Amino acid sequence: MTEALFRHNAYAQEAAARVVSAGPEGLVLDRSIFYPRAGGQPGDSGKLCWDGGDAAITEAVKGEGGAILHKLADGAPLPAPGTQVTLVLDWPRRHRHMRMHSAMHLLCSLIPGAGVTGGQVGAEKSRLDFDLAEPPTKEWLTERLNALVAEDHAISEEWITEEELAANPGLVRTLSVQPPRGAGRIRLVRIGPQAAPVDLQPCGGTHVRNTAEIGRLEVLKLENKGRQNRRISLALVEN
Structure with a gap:
């Protein structure tokens, strides 16, 4: 099992680690700051360096038994098992994923009661699909999203037991994918105060610390993807 350092600090950009296994x-x-592709969020990229070599990491994905598999560029040298390495995250790309993922939770909060049928986090644009007959207009959604961003709500996490989640099924917004069970506990991401959260739902992804860090957003388009499936695409607006 790889120790997931991003769980303790999503802002860590470098870390020391040791190679457990290496192959094509x-x-x-043994430990990593790289988030492995899951839940619609892409796997991180970056590089690792060691005494006498370095290699580009193209993507992190889930391996077997809780391991994180760091995929290397074709032809990259392989450090031998036991080698001490330094991991360097492609931070601008990861940070955009964090901002986008938090923005998608805000979007969920604006469409209460509608199940999420799919989604994808992207550095340039993201999307969520809802089981919904008629979504609000993109102008209204853009206005409300940016109002929530400007309100500077704290974003935090907490853990509950699987039994607590079973007793509160309304916390789960996704229809096609359920939170992974078997570990005994479930991670919740909360936006806003404990007493009256803007959004609260199970999530394993990385997020920013507050909504102000997301920056300005724009809903790009609304699409029909089926009789009851509406896709909402959004993007970060950089100054």
């Missing part, structure tokens, strides 16, 4: 499929390390 990638590297497994």
Whole structure:
């Protein structure tokens, strides 16, 4: 199992680690700051360096038994098992994923009661699909999203037991994918205060610390993807 350092600090950009195994499929390390592709959020990219070499990491994905597999560029050198390495995250790309993922939770909060049928976090644009007959207009959604961003709500996490989640099924917004069970506990991401959260739902992804850090947003388009499936695409607006 790889120790997931991003769980303790999503803002860590460098970390030391040791190679557990190395092969053409990638590297497994004893610890990592790289988020592995899951839940619609892409796997992180970056590089690792060691005494006498370095290699680009193209993507982190889930391996077997809780391992994080770091995929390398074709032809990259492989450090031997036991080698001490330094991981360097492609931070601008990860930070955009964090901002986008938090923005998608805000979007969920604006469409209460509608199940989420799919979604994808992207550095340039993201999307959520809702089981919804008629969504609000993109102008209204853009206005409300940016109002929530400007209100500077704190974003935090907490853990509940699987039994607590079973007793509160309304916390789960996704229809096609359920939170992973078997570990005994479920991570919740909360936006806003404890007593009256803007959004609260199970999530394993990385997020920013507050909504102000997301920056300005724009809803790009609304699409019909089926009789009851509406896709909402949004993007970060950089100054």
